[in-house]
Amino acid sequence: MAERGFSPPTSEWFHPPPELVERARIADPEATSARAAADRLAFWEERAETLDWYRKWDNVLDDSEAPFYRWFTGAQTNITLNALDRHLHTARRNQVAFIWEGEPGDQQTFSYWQLSREVNRFANVLRGLGLQKGDRVTIYMGRIPEIVIAMLACAKIGAPHSVVYGGFSEQALADRIQDAQSRVLITQDGAWLRGKIVRLKETVDAALQQSPIVETVVVARRTGQDITMQAGRDYWWHELMASPQAGAEAATAVMDAEDPLFILYTSGTTGKPKGVLHTHGGYQVYTSTTLSWVFDLREEDRWWCAADPGWITGHSYIVYAPLILGATSFLYEGAPGYPAPDRYWRMIAEHGISILYTAPTAIRGLMRYGDDWVKRHDLSSLRLLGSVGEPINPEAWKWYHQVVGGGRCPIMDTWWQTETGGFMITPLPTVPLKPGSATRPFPGIEVDVVDDEGNSCPAGVDGKLVIQSPWPSMLRTVYGDPQRYIDQYWSEFAEQGWYLAGDSARKDEDGYIWVIGRIDDVLLVSGYRLGTAEIESGLVSHAAVAEAAVIGVPDELRGNRVQAYCILVAGAEGDEALVAELKLHVRREVGPIAVPAAIEFVETLPKTRSGKIMRRVLKAEAQGLPLGDLSTLED
Numbered sequence: 001m002a003e004r005g006f007s008p009p010t011s012e013w014f015h016p017p018p019e020l021v022e023r024a025r026i027a028d029p030e031a032t033s034a035r036a037a038a039d040r041l042a043f044w045e046e047r048a049e050t051l052d053w054y055r056k057w058d059n060v061l062d063d064s065e066a067p068f069y070r071w072f073t074g075a076q077t078n079i080t081l082n083a084l085d086r087h088l089h090t091a092r093r094n095q096v097a098f099i100w101e102g103e104p105g106d107q108q109t110f111s112y113w114q115l116s117r118e119v120n121r122f123a124n125v126l127r128g129l130g131l132q133k134g135d136r137v138t139i140y141m142g143r144i145p146e147i148v149i150a151m152l153a154c155a156k157i158g159a160p161h162s163v164v165y166g167g168f169s170e171q172a173l174a175d176r177i178q179d180a181q182s183r184v185l186i187t188q189d190g191a192w193l194r195g196k197i198v199r200l201k202e203t204v205d206a207a208l209q210q211s212p213i214v215e216t217v218v219v220a221r222r223t224g225q226d227i228t229m230q231a232g233r234d235y236w237w238h239e240l241m242a243s244p245q246a247g248a249e250a251a252t253a254v255m256d257a258e259d260p261l262f263i264l265y266t267s268g269t270t271g272k273p274k275g276v277l278h279t280h281g282g283y284q285v286y287t288s289t290t291l292s293w294v295f296d297l298r299e300e301d302r303w304w305c306a307a308d309p310g311w312i313t314g315h316s317y318i319v320y321a322p323l324i325l326g327a328t329s330f331l332y333e334g335a336p337g338y339p340a341p342d343r344y345w346r347m348i349a350e351h352g353i354s355i356l357y358t359a360p361t362a363i364r365g366l367m368r369y370g371d372d373w374v375k376r377h378d379l380s381s382l383r384l385l386g387s388v389g390e391p392i393n394p395e396a397w398k399w400y401h402q403v404v405g406g407g408r409c410p411i412m413d414t415w416w417q418t419e420t421g422g423f424m425i426t427p428l429p430t431v432p433l434k435p436g437s438a439t440r441p442f443p444g445i446e447v448d449v450v451d452d453e454g455n456s457c458p459a460g461v462d463g464k465l466v467i468q469s470p471w472p473s474m475l476r477t478v479y480g481d482p483q484r485y486i487d488q489y490w491s492e493f494a495e496q497g498w499y500l501a502g503d504s505a506r507k508d509e510d511g512y513i514w515v516i517g518r519i520d521d522v523l524l525v526s527g528y529r530l531g532t533a534e535i536e537s538g539l540v541s542h543a544a545v546a547e548a549a550v551i552g553v554p555d556e557l558r559g560n561r562v563q564a565y566c567i568l569v570a571g572a573e574g575d576e577a578l579v580a581e582l583k584l585h586v587r588r589e590v591g592p593i594a595v596p597a598a599i600e601f602v603e604t605l606p607k608t609r610s611g612k613i614m615r616r617v618l619k620a621e622a623q624g625l626p627l628g629d630l631s632t633l634e635d
């Protein structure tokens with residue numbers, strides 16, 4: 001059932017260069033893991049001690065209402081106390097926090113001091129709009145500095161942000177606004193993508209017809225085309241920031257460690273996306289520890305996490321953790337291969353990037369352009385590489401390692417999820433690597449691969465990936481739906497109290513973990529997580545479609561591509577024009593990333609007697625594989 005896109009595991013080893021081993025922050029990961037395992041809470045407490053708190057905790061972990069775990073209870077903090085405020089009293093205030101490059105080539109740089117002043121101004125703007133601690137704010141923006149400022153300003157005043165990725169459609173945006181009940185929305189006129197304008201404000205206008213709860217829209221100007229501004233509702237960012245109210249000093253809200261920091265929606269097996277909730281205290285401890293150890297981040301580094309701030313990768317490793325560590329990050333707007341196939345490599349050379357963290361789908365896409373585009377740039381500044389989002393196929397791993405990393409940069413293949421907040425299974429720079437394996441759990445993290453009864457699977461046998469004890473940056477609940485939190489993550493191994501990750505995996509004889517793919521009805525397309533249910537309901541909302549089933553089929557470039565099967569209503573004509581129309585319809589309903597690569601019109605769908613669509617049968621057929629056990633098939 002698992003999505004198996006690529007070659008089987010290899011057992012080739014790659015050893016880290018001695019100079020990296022010598023300077024590594026964690027010289028002996030195994031010893032660190034053993035120490036953490038011996039007293040997990042003491043280990044996390046020690047990590048928490050590296051940060052600032054207004055008040056320290058009474059308890060490191062409160063498990064009295066498990067699986068609603070609470071970390072650092074009694075403590076008071078604010079993630080921006082650590083990400084911004086504490087740097088202002090040190091020499092770091094003049095260090096560069098962000099270097100940003102827009103798609104047309106414009107650049108901006110923010111020192112910690114400057115970033116903090118911008119955040120303060122915007123925090124004052126938000127307070128001026130009547131926002132208080134606990135009020136949710138939806139952010140729908142592209143990769144411009146304002147999205148980072150907006151997120152941090154929300155955190156600063158204690159208003160949980162809900163960032164909706166700019167690639168989502170009006171319907172997806174409306175659903176997420178509705179679920180979070182946000183009264184304020186922050187957006188921009190448009191975003192640059194491959195030389196074109198993505199009209200974000202237009203999408204917002206359409207979404208708000210369905211979500212009248214939004215009272216105020218703040219619009220940052222980026223692309224400059226004419227847009228409609230609704231009087232009394234829509235305000236320009238730059239005008240609000242220029243008002244006397246937007247002073248450069250702002251008090252940081254004192255938050256309980258367990259107060260919500262953000263909601264981030266992610267696709268699940270059924271129904272609408274889940275609002276994954278993260279909090280201030282545990283999240284800051286875990287994300288900063290993992291970034292510091294896995295990428296050995298130093299003051300002199302230029303860190304480039306090439307994700308979008310709209311995804312968990314961007315939340316944790318563009319916005320929060322690098323700032324907590326006082327690092328210098330690079331941020332860019334646009335697409336990897338535009339305006340030229342060597343944009344990535346040119347930016348690395350120009351900005352002296354020392355660590356690149358990106359996704360296999362981006363690597364495969366860039367690989368397609370050929371080695372010459374890479375080789376015309378001096379990439380000697382690179383020290384470490386990273387991968388996230390889906391299993392990396394050995395071919396892409398080797399290209400990344402050899403051609404991009406010149407054979408000297410180890411690849412940190414980090415397995416984690418929106419729900420986990422930070423890296424869970426990952427090498428550290430000193431760990432010998434095998435291409436395609438995320439190696440072992442991070443110190444303090446307990447995982448296993450188990451069968452349906454919860455027995456540990458022997459080496460080489462596929463099973464379910466579980467996390468066996470709580471960790472500080474775990475999701476706290478599904479926003480507004482605690483029962484779903486229990487059902488989705490904690491019910492399958494309720495007796496053991498394990499978290500079900502929803503992935504299948506296998507251990508090898510060295511104890512390395514190989515993540516295979518999702519076991520549920522979630523697709524990873526270009527590293528984006530899509531629920532089959534979301535796409536299916538998008539299709540069915542079209543008047544011509546009576547029923548739909550969606551599967552993922554392996555794709556060289558994207559990992560998986562979406563394939564759809566539709567039963568049409570009587571009288572509808574299943575022709576090419578309808579295929580095109582349905583694609584457009586899904587684009588509008590769900591978003592461009594969800595558009596099926598192929599749509600087939602069928603008379604029936606394989607179902608169980610209880611009426612569940614057997615996607616595995618469709619999948620096997622699509623790939624010309626044996627159909628497997630059909631005993632539960634209805635017809």
Ligand code: PRX
Nearest residue numbers: 388389390391413414415416417418515529
């Ligand atoms: O299936 C795993 C895959 O991405 C899923 C999580 O998706 P999302 O919540 O969108 O977060 C992505 C970025 C953290 C996982 O359940 N996945 C993520 N990283 C890897 C991976 N699969 C294999 N190897 C990885 N390194």
